[in-house]
Amino acid sequence: MNEGRKTGIYALMLTMTAIALVWLVGSGQAEPNYASGELLVQTQSIDQTADDTTENLATREKTILYYTRLLVDMAYNIHSRYMEDVSPKDLAYAGVKGMLEDLDPFSVLMEKQSYDQLMENTHGMYQGLGMQIGKRGDYITVIAPMEGTPAYKVGLTAGDLVIAINGEDTKDMTVEDASILMRGTAGTSVTLTVKRPGYDEELDYLVTRDEIPLYSVNYAGIVQGNIGYVRLSRFAETTEDELISAIDSLQKETELEGLIFDLRSNGGGLLSQAIQTANLFLDRNKLVVYTRGRLPSSERRYSCEGEALYQGKPLVVLVDGGSASASEIVAGAIQDWDRGIIIGNTTFGKGLVQQIFGGTGESDVALKLTTAKYYVPSGRCIQKPERSKKHPDEITELDIESDSDEIDEDREIFYTNGGRIVYGGGGIVPDIDVDREKWQPIDMNLERQSMFFNFAVDYTSRHKNIPRDFEVTDEIFSEFVAFCKESKFEYRSQMELSLDDFENAAKDAEKEDLFDKDIEKIRSIIEGEKESDFQASKDYIDRRIKREIVRKEFGERGVYEELVLKADPYVQKALEILSEKKRYSELLKAGHSIAGDS
Numbered sequence: 001m002n003e004g005r006k007t008g009i010y011a012l013m014l015t016m017t018a019i020a021l022v023w024l025v026g027s028g029q030a031e032p033n034y035a036s037g038e039l040l041v042q043t044q045s046i047d048q049t050a051d052d053t054t055e056n057l058a059t060r061e062k063t064i065l066y067y068t069r070l071l072v073d074m075a076y077n078i079h080s081r082y083m084e085d086v087s088p089k090d091l092a093y094a095g096v097k098g099m100l101e102d103l104d105p106f107s108v109l110m111e112k113q114s115y116d117q118l119m120e121n122t123h124g125m126y127q128g129l130g131m132q133i134g135k136r137g138d139y140i141t142v143i144a145p146m147e148g149t150p151a152y153k154v155g156l157t158a159g160d161l162v163i164a165i166n167g168e169d170t171k172d173m174t175v176e177d178a179s180i181l182m183r184g185t186a187g188t189s190v191t192l193t194v195k196r197p198g199y200d201e202e203l204d205y206l207v208t209r210d211e212i213p214l215y216s217v218n219y220a221g222i223v224q225g226n227i228g229y230v231r232l233s234r235f236a237e238t239t240e241d242e243l244i245s246a247i248d249s250l251q252k253e254t255e256l257e258g259l260i261f262d263l264r265s266n267g268g269g270l271l272s273q274a275i276q277t278a279n280l281f282l283d284r285n286k287l288v289v290y291t292r293g294r295l296p297s298s299e300r301r302y303s304c305e306g307e308a309l310y311q312g313k314p315l316v317v318l319v320d321g322g323s324a325s326a327s328e329i330v331a332g333a334i335q336d337w338d339r340g341i342i343i344g345n346t347t348f349g350k351g352l353v354q355q356i357f358g359g360t361g362e363s364d365v366a367l368k369l370t371t372a373k374y375y376v377p378s379g380r381c382i383q384k385p386e387r388s389k390k391h392p393d394e395i396t397e398l399d400i401e402s403d404s405d406e407i408d409e410d411r412e413i414f415y416t417n418g419g420r421i422v423y424g425g426g427g428i429v430p431d432i433d434v435d436r437e438k439w440q441p442i443d444m445n446l447e448r449q450s451m452f453f454n455f456a457v458d459y460t461s462r463h464k465n466i467p468r469d470f471e472v473t474d475e476i477f478s479e480f481v482a483f484c485k486e487s488k489f490e491y492r493s494q495m496e497l498s499l500d501d502f503e504n505a506a507k508d509a510e511k512e513d514l515f516d517k518d519i520e521k522i523r524s525i526i527e528g529e530k531e532s533d534f535q536a537s538k539d540y541i542d543r544r545i546k547r548e549i550v551r552k553e554f555g556e557r558g559v560y561e562e563l564v565l566k567a568d569p570y571v572q573k574a575l576e577i578l579s580e581k582k583r584y585s586e587l588l589k590a591g592h593s594i595a596g597d598s
Contacts, residue, residue: 071095093365104370106352112364120214123237128183129190130212131156133175136450139163139195140170140178143453147555150207156194158552159457163202164193186210198461213238219560220246226257227578229565232277235269235326240276247280247310258314258578260571264344268325271302271353277326278333279304281315281340286377288333291353293372298353314584315340316574319430324348325374325382331428332376338418338588342430343574349426351375351382376428378414384426418588431587432577434570442533443540445491446484455483456548466553468562472542480545481534493533495526543567 075091096109120126130149133140142160145151162170165181182190186209194203216239218231228250230243250256261281268274271289278288282304290301317331317340328347334340353372374382412424423429446452459479460466492500503519506512534541543563550558565571577584 096365096367104352106354106368107370108368110356110366110368125214126183126212127186128179128209128212129207130210133162133178133182134450135175136161136454138171140165140173140175142194144551144556146212147557149212150210154205154207156192156205156207157196159197159453159461161195162192163195164191166191167193184209196461197457215242217242217246219557219564220250221561221565222250222254223260223565223571223575226254227260227575228254228256228258229260229262229560229571231262231560231564233266235266235273235277237270237273239269239273240280243277243280244309251310256310256313258316259310260316260318260574260578261340262318262571263323263327263331264318264320264570265322266324266327267322267348268327268350271326271329274326274329275302275304278330279306280309281334282337283308283311286333286337288377289329290375290377291372292375293353295371298372314578314581316578317342318570318574319344319347319428320436320570321345321348323428324350328382328428329374329376332378332380332382335422335428335431336377336380336416338416338420341432341577341584341587342428343432343577344430344434344570345436346429347382347427349382349384351426378416378422380414380422380424382426382428420588432573434573437540440533440537440540441493442491442530442537446489446541446544449489449491451480451484451487451489452544452548454487455480455545456552458483459549460552466549468550468554468558470546470549472545476545477538477542480541484534491530493526493530495529496523499523499526 075095079086079088079091093109100107100109129151131145131151132143134143135141140162142151142156142158142162144158145156162178164170165178168181170178182192184190189206189208192205192207194205196203214234214236216232216234216236218233220228220230223229228247230246230250232239232243247259250259275288282288284304284307286304288302288304290299292299315334317334319327319331319342323331323344324347328349328351331342331347335342351374352370353374354368354370357367357369376382414422414424416422459476499519499522503512503515506515506519547559547563550562554562577587
């Protein structure tokens with residue numbers, strides 16, 4: 001191989017060298033940029049090491065430089081001498097991914113599509129049509145158009161099958177590919193060919209793209225009396241402004257006597273917005289969170305800078321296992337300052353500082369690297385130990401059990417500002433636990449096969465003028481069961497799976513003739529039992545039918561006002577606590593142990 005080609009290979013591998021050096025020292029040298037979304041509240045842990053003296057850093061740098069040169073040499077030999085052609089890009093990316101393999105699951109190499117999606121979620125805006133789409137059968141299906149968007153204005157509705165985009169057949173097209181075709185510069189247009197249930201002809205819609213806001217506040221309203229409710233789904237650039245507007249609006253509507261702040265299934269977002277959100281409830285100079293990593297420069301403290309918007313009045317924060325990172329920072333700070341009651345389930349336990357480092361030159365990749373951990377004011381680390389594992393098969397039985405809301409007696413004890421006991425070990429343990437709904441196999445399979453959504457589309461095409469407060473009757477339930485059978489809904493119960501294992505074992509032992517008749521008899525009994533599974537899950541099925549029909553006819557606002565605020569067990573528990581002022585105060589007094597109530 002000529003010297004020029006070798007030089008080119010070495011130049012190519014400089015990208016790997018640079019990323020390797022960032023891996024070593026980048027976390028201590030790169031200043032976070034909240035506006036660009038560089039510092040995000042997401043994910044996992046790096047073990048802290050002591051003694052970062054200049055001498056030790058210099059030794060470590062020499063070591064990493066030595067091994068980086070080894071990496072370059074190996075890459076050069078593979079590229080130049082391997083028996084088949086190896087793409088330099090694939091080789092470089094494999095090398096970087098190999099470096100990340102032994103780190104936490106959230107330190108990753110991000111290619112352009114993933115990076116763009118991340119930036120979109122944090123900026124709270126994209127250009128497109130404004131509707132949620134999914135795959136139902138062979139075709140792309142409209143799940144829900146967002147109110148006020150181009151898709152909503154032209155009349156697209158949930159359940160519409162998009163059979164072509166600009167004349168291109170969507171059969172077997174992925175959701176990702178369809179999304180790319182639908183998105184584009186604001187002001188440009190796209191033609192969607194739609195098949196709508198209840199209509200014989202195909203419908204063509206010319207839709208003009210626009211800027212679509214991704215709102216953080218899904219809903220804000222009055223639950224009952226003078227109790228407000230605000231649902232927050234993400235922490236993006238507009239979150240603080242949206243929350244201020246929502247809370248101001250509620251306070252103008254009525255003299256609030258309490259507020260329910262719903263952070264369930266909120267996976268996080270920007271740290272800056274988590275701080276600002278906490279400041280809406282906590283006064284100036286109160287610590288919200290601090291970070292600690294390997295390097296001294298990673299230690300930072302974030303406190304409230306202004307006066308609280310919602311001061312002194314009762315506050316309940318709802319959390320669950322889907323509340324992560326920024327949500328945990330806000331809930332943890334409110335709990336540690338005894339500002340409000342946390343109700344729900346132990347949160348996800350996702351508390352790592354991550355920074356994004358762009359690639360060099362024309363690189364279309366970026367490195368998302370964990371650089372420190374988050375700690376709430378009491379000193380608790382948000383990060384759960386099991387969330388630090390790259391490979392799921394490394395999670396032990398103990399790790400799995402740690403997702404329970406049971407308090408481990410060995411968990412480290414911390415104290416809130418008022419002296420209440422709170423627990424470490426990762427995640428935020430609620431003051432009051434709410435039992436999580438337990439799904440049966442039939443429930444999960446009905447969800448997975450979109451039976452509720454499909455039935456709602458079918459039912460609303462045959463029934464007009466459905467009232468918002470309608471109830472699911474026995475007749476509607478029977479219609480649903482018949483619809484599932486007509487749709488060839490199938491699922492395998494745990495007993496069936498166990499019987500399959502036994503049948504396979506008999507075949508392996510060449511003993512199937514001994515058990516054939518018995519197996520068929522048992523299978524027939526199991527099939528008969530499955531018929532009764534619908535009835536056993538009737539309460540759950542009724543609720544899901546109602547939710548999907550209300551969503552189809554009245555949108556997300558209808559779901560909140562007719563279901564969440566009236567029947568959600570978490571919201572009902574919050575209302576119970578807020579209506580009992582003495583109990584609310586008792587829960588915030590010293591000596592009360594977290595998760596001591598239910």
